[in-house]
Amino acid sequence: MLDFAKIREYVDKDRGNYVAAGTALAQDVAGMRIFDQPLFAVGDAQDPLFQKLQEPQAVGPHMRLPQDWLPGARSVVSFFLPFTEAVKGSNAPRGKSEGRDEEQQRRDPSNGWLHGRIEGQAFLLDVCRKMVSLLEAEGEEAVIPILEPGFWTEETSRFTSSWSERHVAFVCGLGTFGLSKGLITEKGICGRFGSVVTTAELPRTERPYTGIYEYCIQCGACARNCPVGAISLEKGKDHVACSAYCAVMKERYAPRYGCGKCQVSVPCMSRIPGRRP
Ligand code: SF4
Ligand code: SF4
Incomplete structure (x- = not known):
């Protein structure tokens, strides 16, 4: 078994989940x-949908299966860590972040977002490690695919790795994709995803949808927020344009980076549109 209460307690109390004054x-x-607090979902490592992710229109043939990461894998634990209101509010195109004028606020990531993207990701990996240690204490094996050497390979590209957290979250039951290509969960689109593959036989989560874009209402708010027009209702998301803009932000805010304007001040920010959070 995996004691999710211990993970929740860790998320509440660990200092890594708070921006240090220094x-x-x-x-x-x-x-x-x-x-x-995170959302968790557990998928069957043998779910045929993982194989479907190897099709070109999904992730592609370079996507590895749970058993490729861990022979004998039985479960995949996927989780979503939603950003707090403080992080989301700071990045709103018409919000306020110390040191930004109106135009910068509309185009540049806020201080809160920059921390969420970098320190937040470091904390997310700590959550994964905590999960692994809990599973190992139960006598199980567990791996964190994004920390494994095969995560980036010669077959992967700048935009796609051999394990896509959002696609894995979709398979495990956490949510469906939006026009901005984020994954819309019960707690919205604004946050980060992680996963662990394990030999533990854990109770499965029901996948309460069938369509890939079932929760997206195609309102176009994410497209209107994008500073470089990388999203449109007609063409979807232009990953090249998005990536180029994020590279500019990386030059400006190195070692931090990010953007995320398409995930804030939108109907799917903190919930499935049209549903209560
Ligand atoms: S803002 Fe609207 S169109 Fe964009 S992902 Fe969210 S629900 Fe879909
Ligand atoms: S993250 Fe990319 S798609 Fe989203 S608003 Fe920024 S540039 Fe546009």
């Missing part, structure tokens, strides 16, 4: 909590 980019984010 590293804060500005006063307004010192001590800020990065993530709210």
